Amino acid sequence: MKTVTISGHALPAIGIGTWHMGDDPAKEEQEINAIRAGLDAGAKVVDTAEMYGSGNSETLVGKALQPYDRERVFLISKVLPSNASKAKMEEHLDASLQRLQTDYLDLYLYHWRGGTPLSETISELDRLKETGKIRAWGVSNFDVADLEELWQLPAGPNAAANEDLYNIETRGIEYDLTDWQAQHDLPLIAYSPVGGLHNELGTTMLDNAVVKQIAATHNVSAHAVLLAWTIRNGNTIAIPQSSQVSHVEANVKATELELSSDELNKLDQEYPSPTHKVPLAIN
Template sequence: MRELHLGDKTVPAIGLGTWHMGNSTATRAKEIKAIQAGIDAGATVIDTAEMYGNGRSESLVGEAIANIDREKLFLIDKVLPSNASADRMSHSLDTSLKLLGTDYVDLYLYHWRGAVPLSETVETLQSLQQQGKIKHWGVSNFDLPDMKELLALPGGDQVAANEDLYNLGSRGIEYSLLPWQRKQGIPLIAYTPVAAGDERGQLINNPAVKEVAEAHQATPWQILLAWAIRDGSTLAIPQSGDPKHAVDNIKAASLTLNEDDLAKIDKAFPKPTSKQPLDIR
């Protein structure tokens, strides 16, 4: 199973995303089973955010992991820009911790840039880290200028990861951001790694993706995930409220695409040849 170093732990390269989960009482039990099935299949990373359902996703995760050894899990949570200030972040984190049923998160991300000065946010994140409420901190939806600004700040070089949208249909960060992060040793967390809506359908039904999937006796979904984590420094966090699908996603971490596979995929979905606006959903 492909792994990567995240914070102070080595984790499987495919985790569990929870965006859009926890919003319906009708699907709650199945979604909890999906998270637990993913953990049973080898996933250790669970990604959530206070924004997701205004805490309902965090509550769902908390219920799903209530009887699981906390030390075996790597929890990622995110703070909203409106709560990323010195006077609000601690309270925001405490609320998230209560919903999760834990006294710390492994990685706390600044969800996207807002009006609070970046230096204030970084200083506050460092303070929470010193208090032990978070093991590591990072950012999300940061492009290359944002990352360079971050690393120029005192303590900014302690950033543990950047979470951006990244999938076969959205390769823009490959032009400059991703190569720079690799040089700096900053892992990428890829959200929406199998795309969404009509774009997802275009990816999983693409002849090249289907051909590679058949060669590996895998599903097109699994090929998209194996492609996303191919560099060894990317964590993909697909979301699924279905237990079987969640397990299939985790199994994709055991797939290795060869040069011919990657060439076929690149021909169908070419690499970017110029700087693209950061894709944010």
């Protein structure tokens, strides 16, 4: 099983994303069962945010985690840019903790850059770490220039991870960001690793003939192949979202799938790596 170390924790490289979950009361039991199935299959990372359903996702996750030893789960949430100031952040963190029914987060991410000076946001994140309400902090939707600016701040190199959109069809960050993060020992958390919900990214990768052929060779799903590709470098945790128990279980098993160099080359031919800088993909 592939693992990635974040803030001293060796974590399975496939976690559980919860974007778009928690909004429909009729689906609550199914979604709770899916999160629990992922944990039971060996996942540890559960990723949510105050933005997701205006807190509904955090509430759902809080319910799902109740039967589990809190120390067994690596829980991530995120603060909105509008709340990432010294005046507001702790209040919003406390609200997230209440919805999640816990007294700490393993990782608290600055969801994306907003109007608050970066120095103020990072100073407050670092202060909240000292309170024990968060055990580590990081950033999300940051590109190389953002990270270089972050690293110039006194507490900047304390960042534990950066979460960006990344999948085989959206490889722009490979031009410079993935190398930068590897050189600075900053793990990547990949969201939308198999595209967005309801194909909102217009993806073709699940239907690609080469992806399907490789999946058939290994007797796994196309999702599993795409996830194994996303985590192939050993510095990336992927957080696919699914409300289906069987899908979540299959996703977690993708940590054990090794793609051969020949298979990786075939996938590169289908979805080439970038040859120039492109704007950071955000969804």
